[in-house]
Amino acid sequence: MGSNLFLNSVSSLSLSPHKFLTVFENCDKCFFRKKSSSTSSSTSVVYCQGGGNKKRSIVVEKDQKSAALMDAGNLVLSPQNGKSQIDQINVVKDMVPFGGATTTTSLVDDVQHGIGIVNFLRGKSFFITGATGFLSKVLIEKILRTVPDVGKIYLLIRAKNKEAAMERLKTEIINAELFNCLRQTYGKSYQAFMLSKLVPVVGNVCESNLGLEGEFADMVVKDVDVIVNSAANTTFDERYDIAIDINTRGPCHLMSFANKCKKLKLFVQVSTAYVNGQRQGRIWEKPFSMGDTIASENFVSETSSAFIPTLDVEKEIELALKSKQATADSHEVTQKQKELGLERAKKYGWQDTYVFTKAMGEMVIDSMRGDVPVVIIRPSVIESTCKEPFPGWMEGNRMMDPIVLYYGKGQLTGFLADPNGILDVVPADMVVNATLAAIARHGMLQKPDINVYHIASSVVNPLIFQDLARLISEHYNSSPYFDSKGRPINVPSMKLFGSMEDFSEQLWRDAIQRSGLSPMASNSNGKLSQKLEVICRKSVEQAKYLAKIYEPYTFYSGRFDNSNTERLMEMMCEEEKMEFGFDVRSIDWKDYITNVHIPGLKRHVMKGRGMMINSTST
Known part of the structure; x- marks a missing residue:
């Protein structure tokens, strides 16, 4: 037997907005079907989630005599491609989310009224971890600017005491340039407004009960409506024990805390699209369950189960702790922990310690969530803001920025990357807007599902x-x-190298040229002089290290499907799309890279260093 599902706003199809569709619980391919109610000719859509990650959709023509089989991605993501088969298919909304209930009955909000983002956020109290981080600041700014009547925003801050936490709040958030729009809006009352909304809470996601003191713990438990976990260690080759502590055990402590919250409506985990590890091709917005591995997906069915690695998250935590205790020397501990993290990640099908421990964090959340509604936000490479609160704001070097800066300074002439490969980039403000839309959508529904959103452009x-x-x-x-x-640094066209060997050779040539020394200096057999080698080796090794760390990303063959994210956007009314837009299709990469991102990098990260003083051209 199936259960009824309302389908709303199937644009340009002859299905009426509230036709009943059936989700068949016992079909392992879970498809939708329009109930027969008339003998008249009409168009039907049958959606099928096949085995594994493969999605198919059948679109039946109005004459009911022929069917066209197409990928769901073509149906949902690229509606313009379907015009030859049917009369303009725009979108099919509200498919059953991965990991959610097998059957669902829901009436999608009328698109004219939108999701109701502002209405939901009004009066709601937030608890945000990683509060002083880049993305969290953009989130906090957006909430306060668009919904000033939001409730309290509790910010978990690592500090010795309340005074130190308050000092960090003022220095790193309230005084940040990012909040200039709010500063101009409120004038002299700016700080009073900020302190009336932002509440610093001393704590640490690595500790049980988040290290909260009794009074603060009780206050948050009673008051919080939405928890946003943005705390993370993002170093690709971090020590295994440190990465696990923050990225895996942190979500465990937070979810345990979330289950105590009296009126919690939603738990939001800010993850990364690259938790998909070494998956290839189109990657769907699918949650992890405890023990899932990418390596097991890559094994052919004939492979004996004895050879498929089995992931036990609890044992991984124990392994990291034991390895730390086994070695006394601090330098040796660090090196062994880094090697251990990379070894364990690659064993199970992830490219590095960061994404592996983040994936395990998602698994922990899924296993502990109970009836708590969960949203997993998976952005790809987050870079500077595209529009809000102003274009180009960023903090610290993001993924591609060291390469951009080294190249501009003449220290790199190229990098190790697939010329035809894709760098999946999203502006920070689009990530925040999508997050707020998802919060409003699922905070209102309050269904005990887990919903995944890729915020990605690939x-x-x-x-x-x-x-x-x-x-x-x-x-x-x-x-x-x-x-x-004061002389301009002239740079050649950036080269891309397909192998480490070719890249390394170019690095040596560039280093020798920059040194101004002859490669034959004081050496009759043509080998580099000792002086020259000392000068060059350090810069070459630094660049090679950077290339090695980035290689899994500069040659990444996965492409992040964002069907859920696009459906979320289409639920928004026009006013919401203007205020909370996150349409990555709209990004003009030439304008964003040359007029927004790099100028923002120069201004906010480099603080104007290397820019011509008293010059109209920078």
Whole structure:
């Protein structure tokens, strides 16, 4: 038997907005079917989630005599491609989420009224971890600017005491340039407004009960409506024990705390799209269950189960702790822990310690969530803001930024990357807008499901590496850095190398050229002089290390499907799309890279260093 599901706003199809569809519980491919109610000719849509990650959809023509089989991605993500088969299919909304209930009955909100983002956020209290981090600041700013009548926003801050936490709040958040729009809006009352909304809470996600003191713990438990976990260690090759502590045990402590909260409506985990590890091709928005591994997905069915690695998260935590205790020397501990993290990640099908421990964090959340509604936000590479609160704001070096800066300064002429590969980039403000839309949507529904959203561009608006390299080159040719003597640094066109060997050879050539020394100096057999080698080796090894760490990403063959995210966007009314837009299709990469991101990098990260003083052109 199936259960009824309302389908709303199937644009341009002859299905009426509230036709009943049936979700068949016993079908392992779980498909939708329009109930027969008339003998008249009409168009039907049958959606099928096949085995594994493969999705198919059948679209039946109005004459009911022929059927066209197409990928669900073409149906949902690229509606313009379906015009030859049917009369403009725009979207099919509200498919059953991965990991959610097998059957669902829901009436999608009328698109004219939208999700109701502002209405939901009004008066709600938030508890945010990783509060002083880049993305959390953008989230806090957006909430306060668009919904000033939001409730309290409790910020978990690592500090010795309340006074130290308050000092961090003022220094790192209230005084940050990011909040200039709010500062201008409230004028002299700006700080009073901020302190009336933001409550610093001393604590640590690595500790049980988050290290909260009794009074603060009770206050948050009674008051909080939404928990947003944005705390993370994002170092790709971090020590295994440190990464596990924050990225895996942290969500465990938070979910345990969440289950105590009296009126909690939603738990939001800010993850990364790269928790999908070494998956290839189109990657669906699917949650992890405890013990899932990417390696097991890659084994053929004939492989004996004895050879498939079995992941036990609890044992991984124990392993990291034991390995730390087994070695006394601090340098040796660090090195062994780094090696252990990479070894364990690759064994189970992830490229590095960061994404492996984040994936295990998702598994822990799924296993502990009970009746708590959960949203997993998986952004790809988060870079500077596209529009809000102003274009180009960022903090610290993000993933591609060291390469951009080294190249602009003439310290790199290229990098290790697949020229035809894709760097999946999303602006921070789009990530925040999508997060708030998901919070409102699922905070109102309050269903004990787990919903995953990829905030990513690789499927719908890919940024190709060779195009990125060209845009970076064009920017620095027109707006170069200046050396200490005020001379413009001329850079050649950025090269991309397909192998570490080719990249390494280029690094040595560049290092020798920059040194101004002859490679034959004081050496008759053509080997580098000792002086030259000392000068060059350090810069070469640093660049090779960076390339090695980034290689899994600069040659990444996965593409992040964002069907759930696009359906979420289509539930929004026009006013919400203007205020909380996150359409990655709309990004003009040339404009974003050359006029927004790199200028933002120069201003907010480099603080103007290397820019010509008293010059109208930078």
